[in-house]
Amino acid sequence: MNIFYNQNGVGDVLLVQLTTERPENREIESNKDITLIIDEATKKIVAFNVFNASTYVKVEADGQVETTEEIVGQLQEALKSNGIELELDVDLTPKFVVGHVITKEKHPNADKLSVCTVDVGNETLQIVCGAPNVDAGQKVVVAKVGAVMPSGMVIRDAELRGIASSGMICSAKELGIPNAPVEKGIMVLSEDATPGEPFTM
Template structure:
């Protein structure tokens, strides 16, 4: 789940994305101050807009709202108050984590891509990476599926040249870190960085 609020640009509306999937067609159902955006085919609710948001919860940022238990509770309360029978299921685990590249293989269909097996503590991910400096044995920053990059891009499960990829190994520039180098390449962390820990920036 990702939550955005931009009072300056959009008004007093909380925009909530429940899934990274983008349906071909959507339909909207309005229940009091809540708009339910559904996949037209499956009827699954993929997003919500909460109008007059400041009446239901306190938001102090313009942009992405940090997901906390308190924020999720306030959003759930807003849905309940508006008569929306939807139970939010939210993964509050960190989306930017320290990963360990266990294995790197050449992509069979692309010269500049590598297939990496990355241990992120709770699981092992297969990530297709195009950085020239990625290698086995490195500690790296992984943006997991559902992460929102500083650019606003949402990380999704993807398939790159026929190979599934779950997540992204990040460069300093993609993470919008100060003094990030201009040349292409992932950010390699110190070897004593703890695999699975949240990466904060």
């Protein structure tokens, strides 16, 4: 789940994305203060908007809103009070974590890409990476599927030149870290960093 709020730009509206998938065709259903966005093909609710949001949810952020148990509970009540039967099943695990690059192989279809397996604590991800300095053995920052980058880009499962990729190994610039190096390349963490631990910017 990704939540956005920009009172100056959009008004008192909370934008809630339930999936990183982008449906080709969407249906819109409204009931009181809730508007549902539905994938026309699957009939699944992929997002919803909460109008008059400040009457339902305590939000101080301007932009992306941190998804917490409290916020999810308030959203669940907002749906219920507007007659919407939708159970929110939300993954509250961190989306920016320390990763350990276990293997790095040359991409079979692209000279400048590498295929990496990365331990992120509770699972191992296959991530296609274009950084020239990525290598096996490094501790790195991984943006998992569902993460929202400082640029606003949402990380999705992807396929790069025919190879599946789940997540992104990040550079300091991509993470919005002040005084990030100009040179292309991922940010390498100290060796004592623990895979799976949250990375905070």
